[in-house]
Amino acid sequence: MTVAEEAKGGGLEFHPMDQFLVKPLFGGDAVHWYTVTNVTLWMAIAVLAIAALMVLGTSGRAIVPNRVQSIAELFYGFVYKMVEDVTGKDGVKYFPYIMTLFVFIFFSNFLGLIPMSFTTTSHIAVTAVLAIAVFLTVTILGFVKNGAGFLSLFWVSAAPLALRPILAVIEIISYFVRPVSHSIRLAGNMMAGHAVLKVFAGFAAIAAISPVSVLAVVAIYGLEVLVSAIQAYVFTILTCVYLKDALHPHH
Amino acid sequence: MATETHGAEESASGLPQLDFSTFPNQIFWLVVTLIVIYLILSRVALPRIASVLAERQGAITNDIAAAEELKQKAAEAEAAYEKALADARAEAGRIAAEAKAEMQAEVDAAVQKADAEIAARTAEGEARIAEIRDGAATAVNQVAKDTAEAVAAALGVDVDRAALEAAVDERTKG
Numbered sequence: 197m198t199v200a201e202e203a204k205g206g207g208l209e210f211h212p213m214d215q216f217l218v219k220p221l222f223g224g225d226a227v228h229w230y231t232v233t234n235v236t237l238w239m240a241i242a243v244l245a246i247a248a249l250m251v252l253g254t255s256g257r258a259i260v261p262n263r264v265q266s267i268a269e270l271f272y273g274f275v276y277k278m279v280e281d282v283t284g285k286d287g288v289k290y291f292p293y294i295m296t297l298f299v300f301i302f303f304s305n306f307l308g309l310i311p312m313s314f315t316t317t318s319h320i321a322v323t324a325v326l327a328i329a330v331f332l333t334v335t336i337l338g339f340v341k342n343g344a345g346f347l348s349l350f351w352v353s354a355a356p357l358a359l360r361p362i363l364a365v366i367e368i369i370s371y372f373v374r375p376v377s378h379s380i381r382l383a384g385n386m387m388a389g390h391a392v393l394k395v396f397a398g399f400a401a402i403a404a405i406s407p408v409s410v411l412a413v414v415a416i417y418g419l420e421v422l423v424s425a426i427q428a429y430v431f432t433i434l435t436c437v438y439l440k441d442a443l444h445p446h447h
Numbered sequence: 448m449a450t451e452t453h454g455a456e457e458s459a460s461g462l463p464q465l466d467f468s469t470f471p472n473q474i475f476w477l478v479v480t481l482i483v484i485y486l487i488l489s490r491v492a493l494p495r496i497a498s499v500l501a502e503r504q505g506a507i508t509n510d511i512a513a514a515e516e517l518k519q520k521a522a523e524a525e526a527a528y529e530k531a532l533a534d535a536r537a538e539a540g541r542i543a544a545e546a547k548a549e550m551q552a553e554v555d556a557a558v559q560k561a562d563a564e565i566a567a568r569t570a571e572g573e574a575r576i577a578e579i580r581d582g583a584a585t586a587v588n589q590v591a592k593d594t595a596e597a598v599a600a601a602l603g604v605d606v607d608r609a610a611l612e613a614a615v616d617e618r619t620k621g
Contacts, residue, residue, distance in 0.1 A: 213462060218469035229471035239480040246484055250492035257495065259503050272496045292489040300484055320464045321473040387464060 212394035216318055216387065234314045235322075242303040242316070250299070271299065275432065282436035286443055293333075294439075297326065298432040305386060305424035309417070317427075318386035320379060327379035330435050338442035349445035378434060385427045389420040584619075591615045 221232045250271070253264035261269060275298050279291045301317055308315025316322050338346035350367040352360055393416050399409040463469075592615045599606040 216463040218463065218466070218472060227469045227472045229475045231472055233469075233472055233476070235469075235473050236476045239476050243480055243483050243487070247487050247492075250496070251487060254492065254495050254499065257499050257502075259499070259506050261499075265499075268492070269496055269500065272493065272500070292485065292493055295488055295493065296481060296485045299488070300481060316473075316477070318464070319473055321470045322477050325474050325477055383464065387462075 210395060210398040212391040212398070215314065215390060215394060218319075235316055235319075238304070238307060238314045238316050242300060242307055245303050245307065246299050271295075271302075278433060279436055282433060283440045283443065287436065287439055290439060294432060294435055297330075297435060298428055301326070301382065301431050302425065302428035305428055306421075308386060308390065309420055309424060315386050315390055318383055318390060320383045323379035323383040324375070326382075326431070327375040330378065330438060331375040334435075334438045334442040337439070338445060341443060342445055346442070346445045349441055353446075374434075374438065378431065382427050382431050385423050389416070389423055392416055393420065588615060588619050591619055 218227055218233050218235055220227060221234060221237055224231070227233060249264065250268050253268045256262060256265060258265060272295070275295045276288075276291055279287050279294055283290070304315065304317040304322075307313055308318065338349070342348075350364045350371070352363045352367065355363050393413060396409050396412045396416060400406040400413070402409075592612050595611055595615050596606065596608070599611065
């Protein structure tokens with residue numbers, strides 16, 4: 197069930213994709229929908245970490261916050277300001293949903309950077325559900341809030357009349373591509389980074405190039421830390437942008 | 448169905464991400480996770496952080512207002528102090544002037560008194576000098592008369608006392 201067979205050669209064994217395997221946690225082979233797997237484990241760890249930061253960390257309710265509470269407030273302020281700036285004042289009531297998305301992706305990305313861990317956000321199944329949820333919510337919300345007026349999103353009134361039908365086609369295509377790019381961007385980034393880490397780590401088996409390999413792993417790891425935060429930010433801000441389109445479809 | 452079996456086959460050689468047999472599992476746990484996170488955040492964490500931030504904002508606003516008030520009070524106190532200082536200076540000046548005037552009056556009075564006394568003494572002295580002078584003149588007159596009588600007696604001239612006196616008076620007058 198591994199990809200090891202392909203990568204054999206010169207005594208080197210690469211298993212860069214093994215880290216992404218979904219495995220039952222308590223033995224057995226079959227992965228049913230209810231099976232407790234490593235997905236469950238790492239999502240549960242993410243939930244615990246989030247609860248530790250956002251609930252335990254703020255339990256002091258201090259006017260002058262301690263370090264953990266400062267971080268929790270930083271998260272809150274960061275996402276709140278993002279929602280307010282991008283979506284506008286009327287988008288603030290969707291803030292808890294966007295905050296949920298952000299902290300889940302952020303913590304999953306960073307927990308995935310722990311060696312031997314499992315990165316839930318590297319799976320297209322996870323990111324696709326997130327992206328489709330955003331897409332459906334935004335689309336339904338757009339029609340509920342604006343009725344047929346939501347369709348004016350595709351009718352670029354700033355363009356010359358002759359161009360508008362062509363633009364409308366392009367706009368509609370781009371609209372339906374959104375969930376695809378939205379999900380693949382996140383999963384692809386996480387998967388690629390972790391796979392590259394594993395490949396470089398595999399080279400460490402050769403004594404001659406192992407120092408280079410270790411340095412490369414360190415460098416890529418630093419890059420991945422950056423990517424983890426940026427991808428969580430990108431996913432969230434795009435959600436805000438889509439939400440803004442739903443609330444204010446007029447260009 | 449067809450895609451699912453295809454995915455399962457592919458997983459043997461391809462990406463674990465495309466192993467569709469694990470999708471229901473991941474999706475199920477993802478939905479559970481998201482609901483739990485949403486409940487934790489919306490029920491506990493976010494209201495708490497919002498209240499803390501609001502409280503802090505309120506405290507900062509209050510503190511700034513209090514600081515403004517204290518600053519105002521300090522300015523008032525400084526003004527009061529300046530005023531008290533100016534008042535005290537004026538009072539001191541006034542007292543000094545008063546004392547000076549009083550002393551001047553006293554000095555003037557003393558000088559006046561001394562002048563009066565000096566004048567009195569002078570007058571007294573002058574009176575006494577005049578008296579002495581008068582006395583001397585009288586004495587000279589008397590001596591002149593007595594001498595004239597004695598001279599006349601010695602010469603053997605019998606002179607009338609009254610005529611002699613008149614003649615002496617005549618001579619010593621001028």
